[in-house]
Amino acid sequence: MSLPSTALSIAGLHKSFGSNEVLRGIDLSARDGDVISLIGASGSGKSTLLRCIPMLEIPDAGTVTVGEDNLSPEGGRLTRGQESVARRMRGHLGFVFQNFNLWPHRTVLQNVVEAPLFVQKRPRAEAEEEATALLEKVGLAEKRDAWPAHLSGGQQQRVAIARALAQRPRAILFDEPTSALDPELVGEVLKVIRALADEGRTMLIVTHEMGFAREVSSQVVFLHQGLIEEAGTPEQLFGNPSSERCRAFLSGHFDRNR
């Protein structure tokens, strides 16, 4: 059996905001089908790391590879040529934000077909058919003509997931997808993400939901002050973490949830 190929990889990633060095040399790669959870205290750099992959934050140094494309920006900015590579890379990724970031002036269906129509230039009939199927998958088929403002947070996030899937991405990046939700709405979003994991989708998930991370991940990565402190299978990392900091972080987390 041949190994799945690499969907995306990150090498030697550095990023500072002013004098604050947020990422201090990160190496990470995901093969097709991997589900990687990024955990760590707030300020450990996990969201910045995720945002560097589609160049929402431009790294100061290091290389990001998505499929066939790679970028090594210098000095925290992209040249014109790099900008167009970045756009191609973004097209191969789906991104789900903490605050959903649906387009408020478009209906649910319009949100989902926007990128297929206006970026990928697919035919409308095909895009709408696929979007309808995706909305059905996230359980919101009957909301296709609703406005985002009329949906609950959990519903908005499920639309955002459908919107990410509509790009037919090679990998989906989740930036704390349930952190902005009321506790009773977290479950419905996690259920959708879990179903995607079962389908074999490639995903990177920044999360504070430890139980969820343990359950869906093929790999868990613990970040501390801009570096990967420990990485391994969920069994290793949650069952028997070798790093003292990781152990402290996890016990703090589980104490709080008790």
Place this chain on the structure above:
Amino acid sequence: MDFDFFAGMFAQLLMGLPLTLNLGILALLGGFSLALALNLMRATRIGNAVASAYVFVFRGTPLLIQIFMIYYGLAGFGFVRQSFFWPFLREPYWCGLLALILNDAAYTSEILRGGLRSVPKGAVEAGRVSGMTRFTVLRRITLPIAIRQALPAYSNEVISILKSTALVSTITLMEVTGIARAAVSETWRAVEIFLCAAVIYLALSLLVTRLSAWVERRLSPWQFGVTP
């Protein structure tokens, strides 16, 4: 009351309506394009300074003075009289229209700036991350949201510019107010004549108010709770 006089006057003043509308609509179109350009310029530091200076000058001086400066003032410069633009700039119509456009652009650019600032950063980020070019983000996300936000303030500007067209009567243009002034100097019945003119402007304002309310309802359904 002399109804025949009113009816005759109305008919006469309405002859000026096409020019009033022509000036108003072209000023709005030109002003909006220039306002958009001014806002795009604000992305750079020098551009921002230029745009701010422009707004300061054209919002800070009376439109009447701007009209006079362009109509009477420009002719004083030899290079203007020699230039390609002279056939236009010696016509009161083009001078009046130019002044209206420049003035409207200053106000509209501020209205648009307010709208642009209200566009949620997350909506723009979601556009970029889906692979859109900067232009597509502007066309599909930023501008549609900004324009919806700016619409109530912009309808004020539309009414204001339609009324401001009255000022070009001072440089011999025979739009509604120009015809009214000529009629007053013939008949000396100032109250009746200006009343007729005022009614025409009122009707225009009413039309704009209704139109903008309709457009607003159509464009910002998520705010009004309307489902399509």
